[in-house]
Amino acid sequence: MPFTDIVGNNKIxxxxxxxxDKERIPYSMIFSGPQSANLSDLALxxxxxxxxxxxxxxxxxxxxxxxxxxxxxxxxxxxxFPDGQFYKKxxxxxxxxxxxxxxxxxxxxxxxxxxxxxxxESSSNSFLKVLEEPSDSTIFILLTRNKSQLLPTIRSRxxxxxxxxxxxxxxxxxxxxxxxxxxKADLLASxxxxxxxxxxxxxxxxLQNKRSRYLEILEKLLKKKQIDExxxxxxxxxxxxxxxxxxxxxMINLISLMLRDIMIIKIELKKEFLINxxxxxxxxxxxxxxTLEKILYLxxxxxxxxxxxxxxxxxxxxxxxxxxxxx
Ligand SMILES: [Zn+2]
Numbered sequence: 001m002p003f004t005d006i007v008g009n010n011k012i013x014x015x016x017x018x019x020x021d022k023e024r025i026p027y028s029m030i031f032s033g034p035q036s037a038n039l040s041d042l043a044l045x046x047x048x049x050x051x052x053x054x055x056x057x058x059x060x061x062x063x064x065x066x067x068x069x070x071x072x073x074x075x076x077x078x079x080x081f082p083d084g085q086f087y088k089k090x091x092x093x094x095x096x097x098x099x100x101x102x103x104x105x106x107x108x109x110x111x112x113x114x115x116x117x118x119x120x121e122s123s124s125n126s127f128l129k130v131l132e133e134p135s136d137s138t139i140f141i142l143l144t145r146n147k148s149q150l151l152p153t154i155r156s157r158x159x160x161x162x163x164x165x166x167x168x169x170x171x172x173x174x175x176x177x178x179x180x181x182x183x184k185a186d187l188l189a190s191x192x193x194x195x196x197x198x199x200x201x202x203x204x205x206x207l208q209n210k211r212s213r214y215l216e217i218l219e220k221l222l223k224k225k226q227i228d229e230x231x232x233x234x235x236x237x238x239x240x241x242x243x244x245x246x247x248x249x250x251m252i253n254l255i256s257l258m259l260r261d262i263m264i265i266k267i268e269l270k271k272e273f274l275i276n277x278x279x280x281x282x283x284x285x286x287x288x289x290x291t292l293e294k295i296l297y298l299x300x301x302x303x304x305x306x307x308x309x310x311x312x313x314x315x316x317x318x319x320x321x322x323x324x325x326x327x
């Protein structure tokens with residue numbers, strides 16, 4: 001799986017390849033960006049490229065070094081995670097000790113630090129000492145979703161690389177490359193919420209089943225019919241709390257996309273800008289049951305509902321309130 005197989009961020013991937021090509025790798029780098037940017041895949045890809053036996057500025061995923069790095073048994077690529085809520089000072093002290101040891105196989109020892117912003121003041125200050133005394137056989141890659149939480153003195157000593165969420169088009173093109181047909185790639189890219197992982201985690205058939213079920217829920221809600229069934233479907237708690245929240249969030253997102261399409265139909269009366277193209281006939285029918293104003297109201301209420309349910313408030317009451325406010 002070379003760099004081209006990681007979706008998005010082509011410009012920054014090129015910068016990384018240039019570092020490798022010119023053998024001018026910064027001593028310490030910060031990979032900053034949202035979860036959907038796949039920072040850990042990128043850092044791992046970079047570590048493999050440094051060590052790949054077949055490529056100089058990329059990785060093959062099939063040589064012994066690449067395989068061992070994927071299995072996390074390569075001795076010169078070290079992964080660090082916060083111990084609990086934060087990195088403990090002892091962890092950083094161990095890291096300092098490790099930093100002074102020579103690599104075992106490679107020319108470089110690479111430390112990949114997840115959630116680097118989770119260093120408290122004392123571990124940050126200890127870590128700073130490592131950055132102040134760079135070694136030519138060490139590379140630090142600090143991953144963070146929130147670079148502003150890193151000490152300015154740490155930020156200023158690292159090469160900052162800002163990654164972004166892949167665009168809808170990048171995900172679409174990637175899916176085509178994987179063998180999806182254009183229609184499926186279009187739909188999946190639209191509902192992916194910028195994360196290829198969201199798309200790949202489930203099979204297309206079960207996703208379509210869910211979408212059809214959510215369309216029925218939306219239809220009942222808009223037609224204000226069989227509202228007790230809507231309530232039942234929305235608040236189905238037969239699963240564990242975390243599964244319920246995940247699937248609830250997904251349902252609200254998918255229903256919001258349908259409402260967005262109904263809004264486009266009302267404004268444009270055209271099919272070409274729709275995300276849920278396969279449901280266009282039903283969505284055209286449903287647009288008669290709701291005004292633009294009410295669509296915006298519903299989308300906003302659904303955002304609040306999603307937020308409150310994530311906060312672990314009483315979901316049944318929240319859902320009941322939501323339905324009553326609309327019907
Ligand atoms: Zn390789």
